[in-house]
Amino acid sequence: MKLTSKRSPMVLVLALFCIALATLVPISPKTNAAFAAESEGMLCTNGTIVGGYRTFNLVATDGYTSEPDGNSIYDWSYGVMGNGFQLPGPILCANTGEVIDITLTNQLPVATSIQLPGFTNVTYNDGISSGAVGPVFDATGAMISLVPQAAPGSSITYRFKANNAGTYVYQSGTDPQLQVQMGLFGAIVVRPAGISVTADDVLNIPYYDGTASQLTNADAGMSAGEAATLASNAKCAYPSINNPAKCDPLAIYDGAVDGENILILSEIDPAIHTFMEQAFTAGDLASLNWNSYPIGYEAHYFMINGRSMPDTLAPNNAPWMPWQPYGAMAHVQPWDVHVNALDALLRYINVGNAAYDFHPHSNHEHVIAQDGALMKGSTAGVVNDNTEEKFNILINPGGSVDATFRWTNEESYDDVNGFRVPVAQPNGPNLNQGSYWSGSPYLGSEGLLNPGVLTKSQCGEYYHVAHNHDLTQVTNYGITFGGMMTLIKVEPPAALQTRMNLKCN
């Protein structure tokens, strides 16, 4: 329970008030998300198949999240029915061709909804009326919601078909200026159904090392047997433009549990959240909308998956952040055409108000898709390839970007069998050493550290930061090395771990 913050008295007041308000609004008890096992990589909520439809039962509810500086923030968000509040909303995973039902039960004191940008022919049923989703107007003709909404205490179901693979946002379509800021957002990931990656597919993945070669893994020396082994672990993000039964070669990624990652980027102006908390506490329902907020907007917290650095590094379901279940640290091992030739996949979503420019250290990422569409076109069978390798990933507000990442030990730096770095590491007292530094320039090796330096190295792994390059947003209320930042963990290959007798967890 992370209620030891400076806001905890307010929480108690709020809890008492919630009881008083119970006759007005059926607020569920704030159960912690079930303490599921900790894990790495993208954590899917798969829903259930009911009557042939992939069905998700969500609630819109309120709760508290913590910031690394100790602040506690009052939020509204979506959660899985029965598990209560979480930020962001659950990552809903589905397959192409499926019809999806999302039932939203509103436990907030204001009407809310789910808008599904990128999906077409969405219908709704709220038990009173049904039909195609569209804007909702009040009696005076003023628009009150972009999509049909659920009144406090009631439910609504949205139904749509997942036609195209990709990464999508879902968010409130009701007073979105306020409600999305308050946390009513989440992600939908649609995977292509019926595509299996074969050894031949893996052999034909373009081999790129930063040059514009037309080589494939086969040209780079991958054997058929190696390809078969890799194929058994490969997944597909997007089908080929010209042959939908096959995977696009750039969209094949490492299907290992932490080979697929999601980064939902958001920001918080804590004054708005405090304002809404106080309005709610005072029972001032009329003030729970954007127009009542009297001050100019200025964000001070910047998050990935609802967490700020360094909380972004903790695993999924870290028990000390019960309402922020998603970590954001990508794990990779050095690219190797024989044993590790599948890239990691990173799915970015921006639910903020302006573009974020996200900078992964240590290598370019290959941007393959934007807003749920592979960046390739085909005219008379000739493919126009608009994918690009970027060292900064620009994600527009409300948009998504999918990118692949690999890291290669290009200079074969290795203190046993390979090449040494050309300069000596100066001795300790002449250096500051960071706590994510192993003490050695070499992967899979550790070195002496200055007294008082506590390294987080487990096995001589490399840590590279990945962060928004608006550096004012890589802060927690202005304090450096926080905010919208995470780490990429480059682990030594298994053989190196064995040789050095250093095990990565």
Added chain:
Amino acid sequence: MSEIINMSNELSTNAAEVLPRFDRRKFLALGGTSAAFLLGTAGVAKAYIMLNGATPRSQAPVGLDPATGRELTAEAWPADRIYTYALAGTDGWASLPSSDALGLSLGAKSVDPYFPDPLADAANKNLYVFSFTNVTGLDRTQVAARKGHSQFCAPIIYSTVGDELWITLTNLGLQMRPDLVDGHTLHWHGFRNAIPFYDGVPESSISVTIDHDFTYVYRPHDSGTYMYHCHFEDVEHVTMGMQGIVFVKPDPADRVNLGSGLYTQKAYGVADGDLLGESVYDREFSILLGEIDTRAHFNDAHVQATDWSDFHADFWTMNGRSYPDTLQPNGVRDANGQLLVQADGGIDGAGNSVLTTNSDPSADASRLLSNPLSSVVQAEVGERILIRLVNLGFQNHTIQFPGLEVDVLGRDARFVPDSAQRTKTDSVQIGPGESRDVFFKAPLVAGTYPFYNRGLSQYAGSDDGSNNWVGGQRSEIRVYDNLSSQLKPNGWAGEQPWAGEFPVVAKHAGLGISVRANRTTGNNGGRFISGTITTDTQAYLANIWYVQATKDSPLSAAPLAGHASWNQVPFSGNGPYAFNVQVASSGRNSSNKHYYWVLAQDSAGVYSTPISVQI
């Protein structure tokens, strides 16, 4: 302390060892007339010697690896392809256009009490900054004397694919803030497959403490425009001024020999995907976009904390200067490391910029000595110009070039191929931490063409309200009928690099001949390469040359044209010329793709850049 003493000892031996080393390849890159000038002028040749030799670092690995106790060994690198630079991290004062200095119509109004900073050392300077100062070629004493002397923004650095670049960073501490014990680092933003040791993130690596130094080593494999900055307390050190442009030129084998010692200059090589030689240019300029919140600079000078999430820029800069200072010439550095300003004396009859050094750093006219980088783009009519744009501010910007057709051929140090459906534009979007390589053909009419940030609220404005461009990102392209060669990146016509600045680049005579080829039709019975050849001189064409490469090594360097292994197909005509040449296809079967190198040769014997096709 032993570290510094060791370094000094190394210096004396290594300087002697490196002194005679004069890089032949870089020498050949010079234009014929420039080369002759260099040969006959000891003063300029000395620049190279200083550059390569007398930096405060050791050429050979020293010491033991503390992790293993073993001696360090490095992969052997050709000695004549190792280049050294030296930077010092320190603080100091720089100038923005204030109405105190420039008057009410060209200077921005004061931001009371933050700007001009009342603590500034002289009436001419007004902004407290941190900086990477170029100390290449200086000795230890000279380097130490640079404490408190800033260079805003950081110097332009470049390297070449195949070179090894050693950059020594010395932390001199902060003159104004003895209470701060900040480290410094060098982060090469975008360097591919970086290891943390050389990535410069203090939390996941090491950082350089005050009075110590560290040498970062890079072997760039990928051409393009990158940036570098300090990553120690990143938001503060970057916006305070520790930010600069670093770019990588393609492998020299990619250049086209135009004869008479002239070579084309290219931003991207065949290996980067520029198969058609589209990234050639006559002159290149580098422009770093930055933002300044004068409150934050004031706070650092006055021992106050800043809430960085409350950042609101009030000046916007190009290369560390705000309009109208962007229009002033580059600065120079004297033998002791003192930066000096140059005065703009126009263009003389030979097409050279007339630049006069003001040797008095205390003079009023030396106001910009700590802001030494110009943003003026010079061109001769019809020339092809490259501007490398980098944004290390925190906002998304769009730079507009009204009246020009601009090709963005590079994004984030990647060449954008034609197949990516490029379009011409007159405005270039660039987000924080991104880079763009912008190419255009200079207008055929001499004159002045402004370019500027289209975010029209991002200008401070003049004190009297008469000039709303003051204090923002605005500069101009000056087009002349006759202009002499550019001798260094960002250099004005005829402007020589100063000792320790960086190597010299050449002007070439024109675009020369280029060839583009399509993948061909046919099978075992006959394979054809078709395409077009263009020249910008309409010369008669003489030959198409091609050679078949093996399936497994298509990317090895192109063999020399004229070699016995090349096939020659003669023809004649005026360019542009469409051709369809049947090629030999030995050792092939129908499922086997092979790679061919193709190039064209004109009647003067000049070859195009070889291109690789797969058929």
